Amino acid sequence: MRHSIATSIFRKAIAGILPLFVLSIFLPAGSMAQNDGKKLFEKHCTVCHKLGEGKLVGPELVGITKVREREWLVKFIRNSKELIDAGDPIAVKVFEENNKIPMQAFTNLSDAEINGIIDYIENWEPPKAQEFTADVNKKDGFTETEILRGERMFYGLIPFENGGTTACNSCHYTKNSDSLNWNPSAMDLAHAFMEKDGMNIYASMSEPASSVMEKAHADYKLNEQEIYYISAYLSHLVHKEIKPFKIFPTRLLIFILFAVLMTLALIDLIFTRKVRYRFIHVIILMVGIAVHFNIAMVEAQNLSRTKDYAPDQPIKFSHKIHAGDNQTDCQYCHHIADQSKSAGIPSNDVCMNCHNVVQEGRNSGKFEINKILRAQKTGKPIEWIRIHNMQEHVFFSHAQHVNAGKIACETCHGPVAEMDIMRQFSDLSMGWCIDCHRNTRVNFKDNEYYSTYMKLHDELKSGKIDSVTVEQIGGLDCMKCHY
CATH class of the missing domain: 1.10.760 (Cytochrome Bc1 Complex; Chain D, domain 2)
Incomplete structure (x- = not known):
């Protein structure tokens, strides 16, 4: 019994080890080394270099081993700055040809690992297009x-x-x-x-x-x-529409419910008289009128206000990732905010400044970024949906607030750096603007824009006032916004 168990275990062990042994004999050692070199290249080099696709941030590397000695390549990859500072003519030439952008040092890599990367580049071949029997270009005409x-x-x-x-x-x-x-x-x-x-x-x-x-x-x-x-x-x-997410109309149903109750109460009070106690009719009517008045008032106040408006954008762009995690400055994308009425919607070119290099997102892979790449090829701009819309009878200038007023973007737009889905943070009502103008202290002393307000400067110097609010420089004048 014990002998048979031992024999069975031995056979299983041999069955597991034998394929590995055979592979170790017949699998070329160069294939394994090439795979290691590929992993190192993808980890350290693909941010700046693409094989077979021309210059990216750094130069094209296909064929580099034919024009550069391996020993020099190892030194350059490990620490290009050392060669440049030492006056190496080839290193200086490469540095100047690439906008004087120094290559990142890889002092953590061993000679074997760097040689593995060079081997991978030397033996790299463009991937062969996979062949399909189906017509991959067919997009319609299906049964x-x-x-x-x-x-x-x-x-x-x-x-x-x-x-x-x-x-x-x-x-x-x-x-x-x-x-x-x-x-x-x-x-x-x-x-x-x-x-x-x-x-x-x-x-x-x-x-x-x-x-x-x-x-x-x-x-x-x-x-x-x-x-x-x-x-x-x-x-x-593609010829259908995805149904949008709809909020259950609670307030509308309450409005209709009390309208029906009040109608029944009036009919019973005047005609049918089924309910003996009239105070019940009175209570229903009073509560119904109060509810209707409240709903009408709230809806009137919210007319043209779109607080928490968060439309589906053509690309799933996360402000949390860009402005929060990556700390991209707001004015890098909205670069006209300090000189224009509008903050501006970034063009495809602004997106491509980064996404020429960053071509894969950590959450969405390549799908969302590929939308930008396709738009860039066609020349068609991304049709972003505007979120913050002031009423037509209101004048608002970003330049006045961002440039002259030195107001932070978060003051009006909320914690943008925490938003995956961008939404309207403030209601943009007249009362909200007035409260802000009454309470916001102007950056007055060191701001040339307000140098002509001599009286207020004198009052600040004399200690009569300790600060200046927007209200004091005409921030509540009707003609400022409604000209």
């Missing part, structure tokens, strides 16, 4: 049966042959919500697929291009026919 089958696969009603049990719509939502879902919606996928030079769904599903998608699709191995059916469904979906 009703194909569309229906693709829809059933998308909703998980038909299982995939090679794994992946979660339905597509569990991540790629088909109904809008009031919270940020970093996964592209079904409609996003449909538009990206149908756009000219848009998403190649066959390549995306076969070889995920981002680490986010690679992780999310780890269990999915869709075959070509399954991708074809989902393509058919997406081509059909």
